[in-house]
Amino acid sequence: MKEKNNASLFSRILVNCSAQAKEYGCCIASKLPQVERDMCLKEFLALNNCMQKVVK
Template sequence: MKDKNYAKTSFLKRVLVNCSAQAKQYGSCVSSRVPEVEQDMCLKEFLALKSCMQNVV
């Protein structure tokens, strides 16, 4: 069980390190449009973050 939790933490750490720029861009896009948040308004930034996260090894 301990190894499983370590693997999850390690993966999350790699995602945060490798995708911090994309996360910042997405967060900035969303926060700049509050309270007028709409579906897909930051789609380009979201897709970049999603792609980064899916490609973390």
């Protein structure tokens, strides 16, 4: 039962936060191979905020 709930939560996160995930992924991809800490912080925080809203 817990696995189904986790899958449902993951699905909701993917549906609701796809734009933020894409922005973060594009930011990271554009910086490769020199990935550094906090270089895409704005995009990460937007994704994190979206994910937290979905969980609540």
